[in-house]
Amino acid sequence: MFPTPLKSEASWYELAYFAERAGVSIEHICATVEAATQVARQSTSAHKGGNYQPVLPYENDLDAVIGALRDDGFDLEIKDVQWNESQHPRDDDGRFTNGGSHLYRGALADARIDRTYIVHPTIPPAQYSPPLREMTADQALDEVLKKGRELRELAVQRQVQDAKKGLSKEKLKAAKELLSALQQQVTSNEAEKDSLRRRMEAVGKEVQRQGAIERAELKDIATLRQILYVHSPAELNVRFDTIPGKNMQPLTSNHLTEAALTGSEEIRRLVSEHLYIGDIYFERETRPDTRSNYEYGGRVKLTDEVGTRIVVHEFGHALEDLNPTVRQKVLDFRTKRTRGEGFLSLQSTNSAFRPDEVYKKDRFLDAYMGKFYIGSDDTEILSMGLEYFHSDPLTLAEGDPEYFKFIYDLVRGK
Incomplete structure (x- = not known):
């Protein structure tokens, strides 16, 4: 059912999985893979031992890709689309969320563990923007120090505002514990219930505000990390199958698989x-x-x-x-x-x-x-x-x- 030049059934799920994660159409992924495969063929000698083996589908296999995935129950809506960055929101780490995906979200929750046993993490060009130039180590150090100190100053300002506006993390934790204890003590007294409800709402707002501060901190780290990204990313062969003769326990949750990928x-x-x-x-x-x-x-x-x-x-x-x-x-x-x-x-x-x-x-x-x-x-x-x-x-x-x-x-x- 799965046509050549694929090495295994797993590659179809790999293709669909990354289409889902990047929020792009199957066509876009196929075109990306075809371009990457052509480059890889030309630079095989750069990989030690020349053992680079492309296993993803070629662009002219698109109909077979779509057919095979549909036969296996994936709800695909294939469209001829143009990439629109604004329609594909990113999370705090700069990775795409589910906006714009043509693959039913979550359809691969089980398949990615049970059936995807060889995965080559593939980042579409629109998702990975390499640096325009490769800095020297001294230049990168200076850039991280300069940008990092600017971001740290902003973080200090956020902390000052945090101290003025609300509770610290420690006080917030103590307040939540106190409210939990009070909630258990309140019985039928309506006035006490109403007072407790208002206090809990205030703590809830504080929790949201602390979450926003933490997300800003993560975004600052991601900004610095981008300075360190290489111009030509590494080629990885990431596998979830087992080595013959080895006692290996497979990953048993989407959380672990997601962390690995x-x-x-x-x-x-x-x-x-x-x-x-x-x-x-x-x-x-x-x-x-x-x-x-x-x-x-x-x-x-x-x-x-x-x-x-x-x-x-x-x-x-x-x-x-x-x-x-x-x-x-x-x-x-x-x-x-x-x-x-x-x-x-x-x-x-x-x-x-x-x-x-x-x-x-x-x-x-x-x-x-x-x-x-x-x-x-x-x-x-x-x-x-x-x-x-x-x-x-x-x-x-x-x-x-x-x-x-x-x-x-x-x-x-x-």
């Missing part, structure tokens, strides 16, 4: 195509009292509470594991920075760490950056650097410019 998209934007990564397998971590982690061979194991930040972090381990050149540069950097330092216990910095976890202090912003794995040359240098690039680039730029510039150049293959 969103993190993959973010890595594509932060890491250049010049760095070969290889296949990345996502699976669920089921061992009790175990953090999300990376296992040799491209296996990223996620716990149920994971978010995009953690996925980005674990991708750093994958890149270090699967690219020997990156690994050596990271080791050289850590050696230079920690020379002469003695081992210290990570548990002394946070009781959540195990007694056998150690680090070397140096001047790292976070002790975990200097972690050493006994009996292994694995590091946290790249994973923590990417995490800061994603979540708090200004702190890294201000607190450790050398580290910032090292990661910036490293993910560009320099």
Whole structure:
């Protein structure tokens, strides 16, 4: 039923899934894929080992794509549309919401887990706007510092207004707890009920206002992150199937799948195509009292509470594991920075760490950056650097410019 040149049935669901996420028509996705495939064929030699294998449909397979998806019950309304940016709203991270999609929202909720077992995160050109020019590490550092300090000043002003207008987060939490207790005590006294209702409405408004402040903070971080995006995004092979002979637990929720895909998209934007990564397998971590982690061979194991930040972090381990050149540069950097330092216990910095976890202090912003794995040359240098690039680039730029510039150049293959 699924025509060539597709490698598997999963590619059809991949196509539909990204059409849904980006809010674009199937035609637009197909045209994008065809253009990307042509470019990829011309630059196959840039991918280590020449193992780039396009598996998405060609533009002339459009009728077959539509037919196959409709046969499987997807409610598709295919139109000849022109891209209109204003009709496709973005969230605070700059990703598209559901506006304008021609695919029934939520139709793939189960299919993306049970049937999509190989996914290449594909960002349509209209969704990903690469920088007009590739800055040097020094230029990027200066830009993040300049823009970040401007945004921080605005954030301080928001906090001042916050203090003048309402409750702090701590007071808000205490107020909600108090109101909850009062609500349980109120019985049939109508006056007390009315008073309590008004107070709860006031707290509800405060909750909404605090939410707006937090969204503004996230938007500020996203603005800085865009400065760090590469001109030519990496090629990723993100997989949800299992490796023969390995005991792997599949992702069991849309939340985990969404986090894996969103993190993959973010890595594509932060890491250049010049760095070969290889296949990345996502699976669920089921061992009790175990953090999300990376296992040799491209296996990223996620716990149920994971978010995009953690996925980005674990991708750093994958890149270090699967690219020997990156690994050596990271080791050289850590050696230079920690020379002469003695081992210290990570548990002394946070009781959540195990007694056998150690680090070397140096001047790292976070002790975990200097972690050493006994009996292994694995590091946290790249994973923590990417995490800061994603979540708090200004702190890294201000607190450790050398580290910032090292990661910036490293993910560009320099």
